[in-house]
Every structure is written in C-alpha cells, then in structure tokens.
Amino acid sequence: MKVHDHTAIPAAKDLGLLSLGVIGVGTSGPVIAASIMPVPSLIFWRNLGGALIMAPFALKNQEWKTHEEKRAILLSAAAGFLLALHFICFFLAMRLTTVAAGTALAALQPIFTAVYFKFRGGIIPRRAWSGMAIAFLSVLLITGIDFQVSLRNFSGDLLALVGAALAAGYMLIGSKAQQSLSTSTYTSVCYLTCAATTLLVAIFTGSEVLHFQARQWWLVLALILGAQFLGHTMFNMALRRVSPVIVALIVFFEVPVSALIAFFWLNQVPPAGIIPGIVGLLIGCGIFISRAKVVPIND
Numbered sequence: 001m002k003v004h005d006h007t008a009i010p011a012a013k014d015l016g017l018l019s020l021g022v023i024g025v026g027t028s029g030p031v032i033a034a035s036i037m038p039v040p041s042l043i044f045w046r047n048l049g050g051a052l053i054m055a056p057f058a059l060k061n062q063e064w065k066t067h068e069e070k071r072a073i074l075l076s077a078a079a080g081f082l083l084a085l086h087f088i089c090f091f092l093a094m095r096l097t098t099v100a101a102g103t104a105l106a107a108l109q110p111i112f113t114a115v116y117f118k119f120r121g122g123i124i125p126r127r128a129w130s131g132m133a134i135a136f137l138s139v140l141l142i143t144g145i146d147f148q149v150s151l152r153n154f155s156g157d158l159l160a161l162v163g164a165a166l167a168a169g170y171m172l173i174g175s176k177a178q179q180s181l182s183t184s185t186y187t188s189v190c191y192l193t194c195a196a197t198t199l200l201v202a203i204f205t206g207s208e209v210l211h212f213q214a215r216q217w218w219l220v221l222a223l224i225l226g227a228q229f230l231g232h233t234m235f236n237m238a239l240r241r242v243s244p245v246i247v248a249l250i251v252f253f254e255v256p257v258s259a260l261i262a263f264f265w266l267n268q269v270p271p272a273g274i275i276p277g278i279v280g281l282l283i284g285c286g287i288f289i290s291r292a293k294v295v296p297i298n299d
Contacts, residue, residue: 011241014238014241014242017234017235017237017238018234018235018238018242018247018250020230020234021230021231021232021234021235021238021250022231022250022251022253022254022257023226023230023231023257024226024227024228024229024230024231024232024234025227025231025232025235025251025254025257026103026231026253026254026257026258026261027222027223027226027227027231027257027258027261028090028103028223028226028227028231028254028258029094029099029102029103029254029258029261029262030099030258030261030262030265030266031219031222031223031226031227032090032091032094032095032223033094033095033099033262033266033268034219034265034266035216035219035220036216037208037212037216037219037220038202038205038207038208039088039091039092039095039207040088040198040199040201040202040205040207041198041202041207041208041209042091042220042223043084043087043088043091043194043195043198044195044198044199044202044209045195045220045223045224046087046220046223046224046227046228047080047083047084047087047191047192047194047195047198047228048191048192048195049220049221049223049224049228050187050191050224050228050229050232050233051187051188051191051192051195053224053229054183054184054187054188054191054233055188055192057182057184057185057188058182058184058185058187058188058189060184061182061184061185063180063181063182063185064185066180068180069180069181071180072176072177072178072179072180072181072186073177073181073185073189075173075174075176075177076174076177076181076185076186076189076190076193077189077190077193078173079170079173079174079177079186079190079193080189080190080191080192080193080194080197081193081194081197082166082169082170082173083166083167083170083190083191083193083194084193084194084197084198084201085166085197086163086166086167086170087163087194087198088163088198088201089159089160089162089163089166090102090106090159090160090163090167092156092159093105093106093156093157093159093160093163094156095156096152096153096155096156096159097152097153097154097155097156097157097160098153098262098268099258099259099261099262099266099268100255100258100259100262100268101153101156101157101160102156102157102160103160103254103255103258103259104139104160104255104277105139105157105160105161105163105164106160106161106163106164106167107139107164107251107252107254107255108136108139108161108164109164109165109167109168109171109251110132110135110168110251110252111132111136111164112164112165112168112169113168113171113172114129114132116168116172127287128287130287131283131284131287132284133284134280134283134284134287135252135280135284136284137280137284138276138277138279138280138283138284139252139255139277141276141277141280167251171235171239171247174186174190174236174239175239175243177190178236178239178240183233183236183237183240186236187232187233187236190236191228235247235250235251
C-alpha cells in the first residue's frame with residue numbers, strides 16, 4: 001500500500017510554484033473576456049504557444065523510449081484532450097457570465113477530485129471535508145447562489161461547472177502521466193494535443209484562425225505567458241510532488257485574483273456577496289490544508 005497525504009501542506013518550493021500558478025491563471029478570465037477572438041482559435045494559439053515553449057526541453061530529455069514513457073505520453077495526450085474540452089467550456093463561460101462567477105464555479109474542481117479519491121478507497125478527514133463544504137458554500141455565495149441575473153449568465157455558469165469536472169479529470173490524468181515523464185515532456189504533449197483538438201474544432205465551426213488585429217495577438221501572448229506558462233505549467237510542476245486534491249484546491253485562489261483584475265481592468269462589478277464569500281473561501285481552504293492526519297489510499 002502506497003501512502004498519499006491528499007491534504008498535506010506542500011513544501012516551500014511547491015508553495016512558490018502554486019503561488020505563481022494562481023497569479024498566472026488569475027489573469028486568464030479577464031484576458032479571455034477582453035478578447036473577441038473565436039474561442040477555439042484563442043485556445044489553439046494559447047496552447048500551441050505553450051507547447052512550443054516547452055518542446056525544446058522535452059526533446060532534450062528524450063522520454064519516449066521505454067514502455068512506461070510511451071504509456072505516459074498516451075496519458076498526456078488524453079489529458080490534453082480533456083484540457084481542450086475544459087478550455088472550451090471555461091472560455092465560453094467567460095464570454096457569457098461575469099469573470100467572478102465563472103472562475104468561482106470553475107474552481108470547484110477539488111470537489112470532483114476529492115470525490116474521485118473517495119471512490120478509489122481514500123479517506124479525506126472529516127475536518128478537511130468541512131473545510132471544503134465551507135469553501136463550496138462560499139463559492140455559491142460569490143456567484144449569487146441563484147444565478148437569476150439572466151439566462152445568458154446561467155448558461156455561462158453551467159459551462160463553468162462542466163469545465164470544473166473536466167479540469168479535475170485533466171489534473172488527475174496529468175498527475176499520473178508525470179510519474180514517468182518530466183513536466184516539460186508532459187506539458188509539450190498535453191498542450192500540443194489540446195491545440196490540435198481545438199484547431200479541428202475551429203475548422204469544423206468555420207472560426208477565423210489567422211486574421212486578427214494586433215490587440216488580439218497581444219491578448220494571446222498574455223494568455224501564453226500568464227495563464228499557460230506561469231499558470232498551468234507551474235501547477236503541473238507541482239503535481240509531480242503535490243496531491244491533485246491540493247493543487248485543485250489552490251485554484252480556488254484564482255477567484256479573488258480574477259475578480260479584482262476584472263473589476264479594475266474591465267469595470268466588471270461582481271455580485272454583492274463576493275467579499276464575505278471570498279473570506280469564507282479562504283477560511284475553508286485554510287481548514288482543509290491545516291489538518292494533520294496522513295491519509296492512506298491504495299494506488
């Protein structure tokens with residue numbers, strides 16, 4: 001039996017990576033909301049850029065020779081496919097609802113991640129579950145709970161929720177793949193698969209891929225350097241040592257970061273309950289990661 005502590009506080013190095021990741025992904029929602037590039041095209045360029053940044057390091061490692069490495073590459077491709085579906089849902093949500101509501105619902109992925117481990121035979125301590133419950137209720141408060149602003153906003157909320165489930169699957173598979181691959185090889189395959197998937201979607205839907213104004217390309221560059229490199233890549237580096245439950249829960253901090261950026265940059269006023277909601281979210285996160293019990297799970 002292999003022992004995993006799915007709620008252990010990460011080491012200082014990983015906390016640094018996760019902090020950079022939160023800042024990176026926190027810029028994602030506002031940039032997507034500000035862009036008018038078709039969603040499949042925006043996802044394609046973002047992930048192609050991320051893949052090209054990581055590819056030289058992956059080629060240097062040459063991790064495609066053993067059976068374990070080849071299997072991990074297939075897992076990386078599967079993670080990339082789920083990432084593409086997650087991005088489609090999340091990007092559309094950013095166009096339909098507020099950044100605060102969309103990022104809050106998309107950050108529900110630790111609920112799906114923890115449930116997965118529960119079904120696998122893992123034990124999440126009661127104190128940790130209570131923290132997750134507080135965080136979940138706080139997210140509902142942030143999003144206005146009843147989603148009665150408009151049908152458009154409600155559709156965005158539903159897409160963000162589906163995106164959260166897909167993000168949990170992407171993170172779980174990615175964690176498994178990185179047991180045999182370096183982060184550079186994993187992210188190169190994952191991002192390239194995501195880019196290829198969304199390029200097919202762009203072609204199928206007749207979306208413009210090349211001809212855009214300079215502002216749109218600057219926003220793509222911001223997504224590549226911020227959300228993709230500082231965000232997802234930092235999270236993937238931490239996944240080599242940190243439980244997906246913790247990494248997924250840390251993403252909750254994307255909510256206040258995105259909400260503040262959207263407020264000052266896009267003049268988006270979040271729901272009135274967002275301040276107490278954020279306080280409750282931080283309290284819930286603190287309860288979750290502060291427990292001290294080691295949790296066994298068959299792996």
